[in-house]
Amino acid sequence: MEIVFVVQPSDQIFHELEQAIVAYSSDLLCLRIKDTGEAAQIIKKFLNDSFEEEEVEKYFSGDKPDSFKIRLFVLDVESIAHLDVGIFEKMQKMLLNTPLGDEENPPGFLLTDSTPEDVEMKKFLSPYIRNLIVTPFDPMTLKGFIKAAFDGNAPISTDLYTHKCSVEIEMLKSVHIKRLTELGFRTLSKREIAVGRKAKYLGKVFGDPPNHFVFAQCYTNRPQENGLFESSFSFFGVSQDHLNAIRKDILQASDSYEMAFDKASSSKAQSILAVVCTDDGLVSNATQYISERYDSVKVVHVSSMEEYEKVKSNGDLDGWMLFESVLSEDSELHKVYEEVSADKRKKLFISSSGFVNSFEKMQALDGFDDHFFYPLDRFYFIRKLRQAFPEWKIKEGQDFGRKCREGDFEIDTALPIEIHSVSEIHLAFHYYREIRIGDVRRFRFQLPDDPKQEITLQGVCNYNNKISEGKVDCEFILYGLKELDLRFIRQWMIKTNATKDN
Known part of the structure; x- marks a missing residue:
C-alpha cells in the first residue's frame, strides 16, 4: 500500500x-x-x-x-x-x-x-x-x-489542454546589484561573465513598463576573496527616458556620490576618432562635445569612400563612430558598415531610430562597443567616451566623474527562449544545456496584441531530455499559481493561437 x-x-x-x-x-x-x-x-x-x-x-x-x-x-x-x-x-x-x-x-x-x-x-x-x-x-x-x-521527474503528462506553439518568451534570473552609475552597474555572481557579452536587464530602476529594461555588456571581471566575481557592465543603446530614470534613482539615494574614473597609466599625445557620416550637421555636435573636454583628440569626418580608404589604415586611429545614415542603400558608404564592424579598434554607433529595444537590434550591432541615441545626451556621451578611450587626454581643469550609488538590490537578466508547448501547469522549451532538476526560473509572458499586459511566473525544472549536442528539451512545472495567473495563461494561449492562425 x-x-x-x-x-x-x-x-x-x-x-x-x-x-x-x-x-x-x-x-x-x-x-x-x-x-x-x-x-x-x-x-x-x-x-x-x-x-x-x-x-x-x-x-x-x-x-x-x-x-x-x-x-x-x-x-x-x-x-x-x-x-x-x-x-x-x-x-x-x-x-x-x-x-x-x-x-x-x-x-x-x-x-x-x-x-x-x-x-x-x-x-x-x-x-x-x-x-x-x-x-x-x-x-x-x-x-x-x-x-x-x-x-516525479518525468515528462509532463496531463489531461489539460497543451498548447503546441513556437513562441518566444523570456526566462528571468535575479542579478544582485552592488553599484549603479550613470553608465552601467556592477554585480556579484558565482561565475565569471564573458567580457563583451551583451544581455537584457529589467528593473524599476530603468523606468516604467513596458520599457523598464535596458541592454548592457560586460567589460571587466574581478575575482573576490569569497569565490564570487565582481562584474562591471556598461549600458548599450539606452534612451533618454532610461537615463532620466537612472539619474533620478541615483540622486534620490542617500548614498549617492560622484565617482572618479580610474586614471589611465598614460595618455596619448594625439588621438584620432573617425566619424563616418554623410551629414555635416550631425557630426558637428559630437565634435563640439569632444573638443570641450578632451585635449589633442582629432575628429576626422569621413563622408566618402575616398576619405574612408585614406583613414582606415592610419596607425594612430583609436576608433570609429558610425552614424545610422551610412546604412542607407543610397549611401556611398553603405558597404563601410561591415568592414568597420569587424575592425578590432573601438567602434561606436549612433542612431535616431530609437533605443535598442530588442534582441534582434542588439545582435545586429554585435560588432560595436557602444550605441548612442541621437540627439546626443552631452553628459552621457562624454562620460561613455572616457570609458571607451581611457587614454584620451582631459583638458586642464575639465576633469569629471560620474554619478553613482552603492547598491543592495536585485534586477533581472532576461534570456529569450522559444517554448514549444505550454499548459496551465507547465511549459517546455529547447535550451543549449541541461538545467539542474529543482532549479527555479521565472518566465515573462506578454500578450501578443498588448505588450503592456504581462505577467511573470515561477517554474521549477522537472525534466531534461538531451536531443543532440547543444540542444536539450527542458520542462518546468509552474509554481505557486494564483487565479489571476491562470486567467492570464488561458488568455495568452488563446491570443497566441489566434495570432498563429492569422
Whole structure:
C-alpha cells in the first residue's frame, strides 16, 4: 500500500485533495494528520511495529497493511512555517534508508496555501518540494499538479489542454546589484561573465513598463576573496527616458556620490576618432562635445569612400563612430558598415531610430562597443567616451566623474527562449544545456496584441531530455499559481493561437 500524509485544517480543502489523490490512483491511502510530528510518530510506530489497537482503527480502519510506502506529504504552509526548508531533504533521505521509501519513487512534498502573496516564496523553493498549490483550488489544475507530484521527474503528462506553439518568451534570473552609475552597474555572481557579452536587464530602476529594461555588456571581471566575481557592465543603446530614470534613482539615494574614473597609466599625445557620416550637421555636435573636454583628440569626418580608404589604415586611429545614415542603400558608404564592424579598434554607433529595444537590434550591432541615441545626451556621451578611450587626454581643469550609488538590490537578466508547448501547469522549451532538476526560473509572458499586459511566473525544472549536442528539451512545472495567473495563461494561449492562425 502507498500512503499520502495530509496536513490540512480545512475539511473542505482536505476533501478536494483526497478526491484528486484517489482519482490519480485508488490504491493510495490518504491519511489526514494534525502536523508533521504526528507523521513522525506513525512512521516510528510502523518501523517498530508498535501500533495500539485504537491507532490501527484510527489510521487504517482496523486493517493495518503488512507493508506500505510513503509517496507524498501534502502540507498546509502554516503547519510548516517554523521549519527550515532543509528539513525536506533530510526527511526524504531518512525515509529512503527505511522500508518506507522507494528509490524509484522517492517521497515528495506538496504545499498548499490560501494567501501566497503573504508567503516568502523563496523560502519554499526546493528540489524536494513538488509545488505550492493555491487555494481555493481550480479542480482541473489541481488534478494536473497532483499527477505531476506523483509522477516525479518525468515528462509532463496531463489531461489539460497543451498548447503546441513556437513562441518566444523570456526566462528571468535575479542579478544582485552592488553599484549603479550613470553608465552601467556592477554585480556579484558565482561565475565569471564573458567580457563583451551583451544581455537584457529589467528593473524599476530603468523606468516604467513596458520599457523598464535596458541592454548592457560586460567589460571587466574581478575575482573576490569569497569565490564570487565582481562584474562591471556598461549600458548599450539606452534612451533618454532610461537615463532620466537612472539619474533620478541615483540622486534620490542617500548614498549617492560622484565617482572618479580610474586614471589611465598614460595618455596619448594625439588621438584620432573617425566619424563616418554623410551629414555635416550631425557630426558637428559630437565634435563640439569632444573638443570641450578632451585635449589633442582629432575628429576626422569621413563622408566618402575616398576619405574612408585614406583613414582606415592610419596607425594612430583609436576608433570609429558610425552614424545610422551610412546604412542607407543610397549611401556611398553603405558597404563601410561591415568592414568597420569587424575592425578590432573601438567602434561606436549612433542612431535616431530609437533605443535598442530588442534582441534582434542588439545582435545586429554585435560588432560595436557602444550605441548612442541621437540627439546626443552631452553628459552621457562624454562620460561613455572616457570609458571607451581611457587614454584620451582631459583638458586642464575639465576633469569629471560620474554619478553613482552603492547598491543592495536585485534586477533581472532576461534570456529569450522559444517554448514549444505550454499548459496551465507547465511549459517546455529547447535550451543549449541541461538545467539542474529543482532549479527555479521565472518566465515573462506578454500578450501578443498588448505588450503592456504581462505577467511573470515561477517554474521549477522537472525534466531534461538531451536531443543532440547543444540542444536539450527542458520542462518546468509552474509554481505557486494564483487565479489571476491562470486567467492570464488561458488568455495568452488563446491570443497566441489566434495570432498563429492569422
